[in-house]
Amino acid sequence: KLREQFDFTTECRLVESTFASEFGADNLRRLNNPSPAELQAASAEFKPDIIHLAGVDAHQKARLFEEPEDPLRHDGYMLRGPNGRPLPVGAEELGRILTGGGEYAPRLVCFNFYNSAARLAALTVACGAASSVGFQDTINDAVAEQFFSNLYTAWRELGWDRLLEAFSLSRQQMAATADSRNSGDVVLWNDTSAFATRQDNALASWVQVAATAFRAAQPWLKAVLAAQAAKAAPSPVTPPTTPPAPLAKPAPP
Numbered sequence: 180k181l182r183e184q185f186d187f188t189t190e191c192r193l194v195e196s197t198f199a200s201e202f203g204a205d206n207l208r209r210l211n212n213p214s215p216a217e218l219q220a221a222s223a224e225f226k227p228d229i230i231h232l233a234g235v236d237a238h239q240k241a242r243l244f245e246e247p248e249d250p251l252r253h254d255g256y257m258l259r260g261p262n263g264r265p266l267p268v269g270a271e272e273l274g275r276i277l278t279g280g281g282e283y284a285p286r287l288v289c290f291n292f293y294n295s296a297a298r299l300a301a302l303t304v305a306c307g308a309a310s311s312v313g314f315q316d317t318i319n320d321a322v323a324e325q326f327f328s329n330l331y332t333a334w335r336e337l338g339w340d341r342l343l344e345a346f347s348l349s350r351q352q353m354a355a356t357a358d359s360r361n362s363g364d365v366v367l368w369n370d371t372s373a374f375a376t377r378q379d380n381a382l383a384s385w386v387q388v389a390a391t392a393f394r395a396a397q398p399w400l401k402a403v404l405a406a407q408a409a410k411a412a413p414s415p416v417t418p419p420t421t422p423p424a425p426l427a428k429p430a431p432p
Contacts, residue, residue, distance in 0.1 A: 238254070270302040
């Protein structure tokens, strides 16, 4: 039933075209409807730097199958289970699958499906990934695809560096679209604090400015120090121009 309602061909082509032009098609792997074991085996063999997951989460699957509400239902990603039936994989298990239990660390894991930010993306970073992106609540499908297209393009233009900057730009572009107004938000998780990075950059900039000012002031400082040294030096003693008179010997008696 899920395969009948969803087609990820366009999204796969979008992602593949973005990365194939930069890294080559031989460095890409696509898994169609994998089981947990197949996804784990592919992750262990390929150890990808970037992982893009598309599909359905456990809550959306429950609504599609008209399952009763369950307050204990956890966030999860639907993979192929026994007999081909959908199997929800929880956040911790999925994080371990994608990182080999912490043996390798993808630079970025993206979750393009509902309810993926709070636990799935967060625990993937906790399991070892450097960064992850997921959606809070629901998201318009077209808006989500466009967001990731913008994110990957911006990141590529930044030399696959400064992910936070690429994410911020893409999020602003997403917020400006009319279709995003009734959708949830997108969340970036990092293994290091973005605020700490900004503070480090600000400190580095301050140190650079201080060093530049010191170098510019060096000639002036040298002149001041030379003048102060001249004032502090003792005055030279001038020797007498005529030698002192010799002492007279006492006259004999």
